[in-house]
Amino acid sequence: MPKHPSSAPVFIKKAALSAMFAISLLTTAAMPAKADIKIGFQVPLTGPAATDGKSAQIAGQMAVDDINAAGGVNGEKIQLVTYDDQAKSDQAIFTANKLIGEDGVKLVVNGSYSASGRAAAPVFQQAGVVMISAYGVHPDITKAGDYNFRLVHLxxxxxxxxxxxxxxxxxxxxxxxxxxxxxxxxxxxxxxxxxxxxxxxxxxxxxxxxxxxxxxxxxxxxxxxxxxxxxxxxxxxxxxxxxxxxxxxxxxxxxxxxxxxxxxxxxxxxxxxxxxxxxxxDSFDRDRKDEKLQKFFSGFKEKAGYSPEGVAAITYSSFMLMADAIKRAGSAEPAKVRDALAATKNFPILEGTLNGFNSLHEIIMPIxxxxxxxxxxxxxxxxxxxxxxxxxxx
Amino acid sequence: MLTLDRLSCGYGSVQAAHDVSLHVTKGSIFALLGPNGAGKTSTIMAVMGHIDIQGGSILLEGADITKRRAIDRVRLGVALVPEGRQLFSDLTVDENLTVGGYAFPASSDAAKRERVFSYFPRLYERRNQMSGSLSGGEQQMLAIGRALMAEPRLLLVDELSLGLMPKMVDLCLDALLALKREGLTIVLIEQNTARALDVADQVCVLSSGLQVYQGTAAEAKAAGSMFAKFLGMGDEVAPG
Amino acid sequence: MYYVDLAVTGISFGCMYAMMAVGLTLVYGLLRILHVAHAAVFALGAYVVVLVANATGSLILGFLASILITPLFGVAIYRLLYQPLLKYRPDVPMIASVGLLVLMQDAFRIVFGEQGVTFRSNPLAFTTFNLGSVTFNAVQLALVISAVVIFVGLHVFTTRTRMGIGWRATVSRPQIATSFGIDSIKVRYLNFAIGSALAAIAGGLVALLNNLVDPSIGAVVSYKALAIIVLGGLGSVRGTLIASLVLGLVEAYGTVFIGDWLDRDAIAFLALIALLMIRPQGFTGARTA
The missing domain is CATH 3.40.50.2300 (Response regulator)
Incomplete structure (x- = not known):
């Protein structure tokens, strides 16, 4: 139901106004060019978590635009497939199944809360789909299996x-x-x-x-x-x-x-x-002399009208990490991307340098x-x- | 003073009284008798404007008031002493009297209050008490007093004696007689037929919403057992 | 002094709850409707204060605007939502009321944003007075002063003026009050207007205290206010005031003594359940539904 590869019309079963609000948001996002690698994206666009969801959505779109503008990954462009999971477990499972079944997505960024990520993780695990939870903090997310990664400290x-x-x-x-x-x-x-x-x-x-x-x-x-x-x-x-x-x-x-x-x-x-x-x-250093960070900052502020918070930055980083893993794997094959993610070493993200992941795919990184x-x-x-x-x- | 012409009234599709016609002369006491459920209360609530008029008309001193809103009738000189007193129980005695005179200038309150207290000195003693804490007799006095504050020319009294000690019934009936002597017209609904016939000038008996007897109190008394039959007959068919 | 500090907190909470809950009690007493949408009135009151204050730079104008606009909204709820539904069972308007609350929360979210609105200048929230070693926040003080002024005023209005006495008479027996020339429709308008104005003041003060008005600002106080009016014996203003203060104090002390395993919001319901088991008729219990 609430499916929208970024140019498609959105269906949100809330009030008509909130639908209009969301559409206006989406149409401002740039259209991807020829799409080859699909990355699924779950974000809470409606309901009480929509504040963070909105930030995550803008950041995720920026990341994909930046990756594609730089020529994509392995010569292929990234296509974003976004679903509203309302930060609810039932919606998370429903949209996870849609991503797997209808969209044939093999790689997912979960830009949503714990309840949602925790429910979606086993579904993706079973289907052999790689999921990076950008900021979901429930321990069960990574315990669901080796296809699940978390980019935030527990x-x-x-x-x-x-x-x-x-x-x-x-x-x-x-x-x-x-x-x-x-x-x-x-x-x-x-x-x-x-x-x-x-x-x-x-x-x-x-x-x-x-x-x-x-x-x-x-x-x-x-x-x-x-x-x-x-x-x-x-x-x-x-x-x-x-x-x-x-x-x-x-x-x-x-x-x-x-x-x-x-x-x-x-x-x-x-x-x-x-x-x-x-x-x-565990904040992020906004003054760090890092070109990418400063570019992200000004770009986000321009799009959103407010400064990015941690949620936005970590969502952006999740996409950058995913793209890098695809590059290192030399393929968008999920098992290979999983292994590449697990082997991540000293990868620069907006928050600093990611040392890597431990055996449970929890991040190892200075705070x-x-x-x-x-x-x-x-x-x-x-x-x-x-x-x-x-x-x-x- | 008050004329009902083929008045039918009720709630929604239920008709409580059919084709009631009667005339109440100015300065008299008119007793409305009959068993429970006969339509007596409905008839006076229709005069007060609280239930739907389904047919006929209500004339007050010759003027048709059938379509007047309940809220306006008090200014036409109609006041109600409702069944079960229905005092504003969390208001004091004084405040209940204030509400009684609500439709009239506050400046006239003091004099009217004096008059009420002259009829019912007990109320003066209890004027700052919550009316809910009064005894049954005192509550009835207050209900009458509250109605008097509305400067009525027609007083509608529903079930005066219900639940009162005989001494209190005497006291209240005496007050009504005194008010009548001052020129007030009174319609009285009463369970106690004997007491009603003692004070009333005219009598009307309703049964199952129909008018079954009308005449003077003297005639009704003279009719004796015959009159009692009207009331008794009603008891058998009354819905309760 | 610690316990005095807690008492200050509790009393100021209590005053806030009282200003919120009295509107509910008034509506319940008159119409037997649980006016759940009162929380939306409270939230609107808070939004008007913060938006007007930010636009004009004057808190006083913010509160004035809120006290004028919010009652119109309250009266409109009666006129457009409740009045057409009064002929049905009382749970019908109540469900409509819940629906309106949900709708308004989403409307606030859409119109004023997810993140909520803060005051551009809010000196009151950061002003404190010290009396010995007891600290009063200016907003807490304002809550207590407003509540005292309002309730003394309401008491005078309802016992010393004919209109106020007529109002109470209508709440007590609407039909008989009509017999004496009191316009019960006007009383209903008055009822919603006054209840809503109180909620607006409470909402504005809570907004100052939090320095934040977000779409859910009314949610918590609304269900607490429902608990309070039940504790207060449904329809009794005096019971509502007592229940408000008791709940405020129980919360203030409860938070520190049992707060580790039970949060402040749950305390209201624990108190409600306990009281209903001991005294089903509420604190005052003069009148039950």
């Missing part, structure tokens, strides 16, 4: 790296910890709490909140009482913005360290001046940290001690 390694950064790099010891109460937030926090003692970090108290919550009065009062050296929080920009604003408004001035999903211009917009002094883990200064993301270093946050093996 929660526990990110948490462990955070403990290292707070304890060793920043030298802060007494921490109030705040987590959103979804799987990812809890897993990240568990990684943090588990690793904290190694770096002399003491967790004074742990608080959790619901993703729907925007008022953190009680937690703020409790953090005030804890009187910590720093606050560590997991969350998304829409919870992180109000949380940081309310912490600062209550006169809490210690550094706040946020998880990866804080990384959004919108976070700075919501938290306003209070955003300053917030560290963001970069940003800090917000004067309302701008600034690099605050790189955590390169890969052993300190090694992902789980098969």
């Amino acid at each position: 929660g526990p390694p990110q948490g462990a790296a955070t403990a290292l950064y707070i304890g060793k790099t920043l030298g802060l010891k007494k921490i109030s910890a705040i987590t959103m109460d979804n799987d990812y937030g809890q897993a990240t926090m568990d990684g943090f709490v588990g690793a904290a003692p190694k770096y002399g970090v003491e967790v004074l108290n742990k608080y959790s909140y619901s993703l729907k919550d925007r008022q953190f009065g009680s937690i703020v009062a409790s953090v005030k009482r804890d009187n910590p050296d720093a606050v560590y929080a997991t969350g998304y920009f829409f919870t992180a913005g109000p949380l940081v604003a309310q912490l600062r408004a209550a006169g809490i001035t210690v550094p706040i360290i946020g998880s990866q999903a804080f990384d959004s211009e919108k976070f700075i917009e919501i938290a306003g001046p209070a955003a300053d002094g917030t560290y963001i883990m 970069s940290v940003n800090v917000i200064k004067d309302g701008k993301f600034k690099s605050a270093g790189m955590i390169t001690d890969l052993d300190a946050f090694a992902p789980p093996e098969k």
Whole structure:
């Protein structure tokens, strides 16, 4: 149903308006030339995850355009086959089957959330289709089998790296910890709490909140009482913005360290001046002297009207990695592409240099940290001690 | 004062009273009798404008008010003491009286309130109480008082004695007689036939929505068992 | 002072819930409809505040516009959605109400964007007052002051003015109130207008507190408000106020004592279930549906 090789009309079973909105988006994307290699692309274009889905879609299209403009891969052009999975597992399975059955797609980028990637992964595995999950963080995605790859750090390694950064790099010891109460937030926090003692970090108290919550009065009062050296929080920009604003408004001035999903211009917009002094883990370094990164930045801003966030960058990187793997495999044959992906060594992506994948096809890569200064993301270093946050093996 | 001409009324397709014709003279008490379900309440609710008129007309002092909205009838001089009192139970006694006079200038409230309290001194003592906390008799007084605040020329009283102690019934009926002496016209629905015949000038009996007897109270009393039969007969056929 | 800080938080939550839930209670009392779409009214109130404030640079104008525009929307919901459905069972307008809420959430998403809108300038959210070691945020203070002013005002209006007394009479017995010349249709309009204006103020203040108005801003408060009006004994304004404050305080303290295994939003429902088991008629329980 919701199928649209980028020039075809879109069918979205939402309101007519939202369909028009999506069409207007798609028609702005450039048409591919003669298409030889199809890459399937699942993104949430409607529903609550549509914010990230929109960014991922724009970035994915940019990546394919850039690859084709540079002559394609192995002399063949890439054709994008996009489906809206609404970030729901049933839609993810439905569209995965369509990609395999109707479109004959052998290579897929999943630009959607955990629920979707986790449901789609076994379907692709069974069909022998390669899937890169750009930013799905559920552990089951890579456990589905060797055709599945993940281009983002899992929660526990990110948490462990955070403990290292707070304890060793920043030298802060007494921490109030705040987590959103979804799987990812809890897993990240568990990684943090588990690793904290190694770096002399003491967790004074742990608080959790619901993703729907925007008022953190009680937690703020409790953090005030804890009187910590720093606050560590997991969350998304829409919870992180109000949380940081309310912490600062209550006169809490210690550094706040946020998880990866804080990384959004919108976070700075919501938290306003209070955003300053917030560290963001596993962020991407926007100032890096990298031509591709700067080109991506300006190109995305032109297309989307806002600056790209982590989701956009990692989706772009997923396509670049896929194209590189096809090139190295010398073929779009999925088994060969899988082996080429698994053998990736020091591949430059927008986030930095990807060292490679481990046996479970989890990424091995340094974690970069940003800090917000004067309302701008600034690099605050790189955590390169890969052993300190090694992902789980098969 | 009030004339019903072949009035039929009911709710939707259900007809509660058929072809009722009666005339209530100014300054009299008119008793509307009959068993449950006979159509008495429907008839006075039709006069108040709360149910559908299916045929016939309602004349108030010669003017046809059949099509007037319920909300306008209070200004024409009609006020209701509804069955079961139906006080605004979470409003105080004073506030219930205020609502009674809602359609009239606030400036006239104080004098009217004095008058109500002169009939029912008990209400004055309880004026700041929630009306829901009053005794049955006090509630009936308040229901009458509330209607009096609407400066009625025609007072419609539905089931005055229902659930009241005899002493309270006396007190309320005395008040109605006093109001009649001041020139008020009253239509009274009453279960207690004997008490009704004591105070009424005219009587009408409805049964299953039909008018089965009409005459003066004196005639009805004289008819004795014959009159009782009209009421009894109704009991057997009444839907309940 | 920690417990006082929590109390400040709880009371300000409670005041916000009260401003939101009273509109629901008023509608329920008058029409016996669960006005679920009140959450959309709340969200619209928040959007109008932020959009007008950003366009004019004045928060005061934002709130004024919201207090004027939002009630029109509330009245329109009654006139165009509920009134034609009143002849059906009460669950029919309620389902229509749920439908409108879903529609409006998507409409907000489409018209104002997925990411939500923030204030260009929001000094209140970052202003705090210290009283001893207790910290008050300016928005929290505004929530409490607004609620006190509004509810004292409403109390005076409904007990000291003829219109207010007539309003309560209509809620109590609509038909009899009509007999005394009170226009029940106008009362319904008034009801929706006042309830919506309160939701607009609450929505605007929550927007300031979050510094964010996103399409789902009404969702959480809406189901909490439903829990509150049931706790408050359906249709009782006093019960609603008590239930709002109790829930605000229970949440504020609950978050820190049981928050590790139960989030704040779940506390409302735990409280609801517990109370319904002990006191099915709600806190005040004067009147049940």
